Structures are given as structure tokens and as C-alpha cells.
Amino acid sequence: MLNPWESIDLSDYENHMSLDNVGQLQALNALMREQLFSHEVKSVMILGVAGGNGLEHIKDGNFERVYGVDINRAYLAECERRFPSLSGVLEIICADLLGDNLKLPHAELLIADLLIEYIGYECFKKVVKLVKPKYVSCVIQINTDNSFVSDSPYLHKFDRLDEVHCQICSEELTDVMREIDYIQDSQTEAALPNGKKLVKTDFLNRSVL
Numbered sequence: 001m002l003n004p005w006e007s008i009d010l011s012d013y014e015n016h017m018s019l020d021n022v023g024q025l026q027a028l029n030a031l032m033r034e035q036l037f038s039h040e041v042k043s044v045m046i047l048g049v050a051g052g053n054g055l056e057h058i059k060d061g062n063f064e065r066v067y068g069v070d071i072n073r074a075y076l077a078e079c080e081r082r083f084p085s086l087s088g089v090l091e092i093i094c095a096d097l098l099g100d101n102l103k104l105p106h107a108e109l110l111i112a113d114l115l116i117e118y119i120g121y122e123c124f125k126k127v128v129k130l131v132k133p134k135y136v137s138c139v140i141q142i143n144t145d146n147s148f149v150s151d152s153p154y155l156h157k158f159d160r161l162d163e164v165h166c167q168i169c170s171e172e173l174t175d176v177m178r179e180i181d182y183i184q185d186s187q188t189e190a191a192l193p194n195g196k197k198l199v200k201t202d203f204l205n206r207s208v209l
């Protein structure tokens, strides 16, 4: 059975996320800029990169290697098409992070925005241990109502996400990251137009302390 994310068009996802009452694509773009430039690193891996929102902040020479990982091959193809300037730097990796025998290269910085909700804590820990980054930065969404998908004309395109979605709590995330030697460094919140909020938490490996 296909993961629900493999059946969602990128245009439906991006049109929904950029609606005025949702405003998440814009908020995530601003957060990605902070995430990319908070540390002096030469390699970054972005999990659930989708169409590459925020990659335009990367200019020639900022990074030697940028890995974009996603389960949806069409998203990755579009991501590569949108950023010809990152040719030779951007390497796309089509992988199901929930799958067995996962192999991922090392990167100094690991970014996961609105991704942990679809793989859960245990799988995320497994991925962090594989990539062995010095720094991890993640964004999770906190809902103020019962729905994790905001109301929009695209709402029903996301119906099957219920099958894989799990609510993430920032305190629990900090606890599970500590189990694998990643310590919370900072946390910021961004309010969204519909009352939901995005919480960005940065972690660093104990060896960096």
C-alpha cells in the first residue's frame, strides 16, 4: 500500500499551505532560513524536503552538500527542476524513512520540518542515529483544535494522512532526543493565522558541548 504522501500532488500541498488563512509555507520558509544559517556547517540534510521550500536561501558556496530526502519521487524531481543553481550541491534521495534497511549519508546539520508527525519518535531517532549530525533542527505543529489539517478547499486531498499522522509534543521530543545524546539548545514559536503554531526546536549532539 502506498504511503498517503505518495498520492498527494505537490501543487495541492503547496496551494493549501500558502493560503492566507494557513500561511505555513511562508512561515516555514522564514524558519528554514534561520535553520540553515544558525551554525557554521558545510553539509545539511533536509528530511521531507517536498518541493524545496526555503532552498532559495542557499547561495553558491554556502554549503558543499545539500541532501533533500523525501518519499515522493515527483516532489524531488520538481525540487531539482526548481533549483538548477544548486546543481552539483543538491543531492536528492528518494527514501521511505519508515522502511527497513534505510541507508543515509552523514550530514553536519539535519533539518526536519513537519516530518516527525509522519514517522513518529522512534523512526526519527533511528534516522538521527544513522545520519549522525552535530546539529538537529525540527519544526512541529501545535494544533489549537482537533484538526491537524487547516480548513481549506484542498482539505479532502489530505484525508488519508490520518493513517500516518501522529501528534508530536515538544517536551516528549526533547526527552527522546536526550535518550540519543542530543540536548535541546533553543526553542522558538511562530504563530499562524488560524491559531495553530509552529514550534522550532534546535538540538546539539553532546559531543559539541
Ligand SMILES: C[S@@+](CC[C@H](N)C(=O)[O-])C[C@H]1O[C@@H](n2cnc3c(N)ncnc32)[C@H](O)[C@@H]1O
Pocket (backbone or CB within 6 Å): 003, 005, 006, 025, 028, 047, 048, 049, 050, 051, 053, 069, 070, 071, 072, 075, 095, 096, 097, 098, 112, 113, 114, 115, 118, 119
Ligand atoms: C507536511 S510535509 C512537509 C514538507 C516540508 N518540510 C514543509 O515544511 O513544507 C511532509 C513531507 O514529508 C514527506 N514524508 C512523509 N512521510 C515520509 C516518509 N515515511 N519518508 C520520507 N518522506 C516522508 C512527505 O512526502 C512530505 O514532503
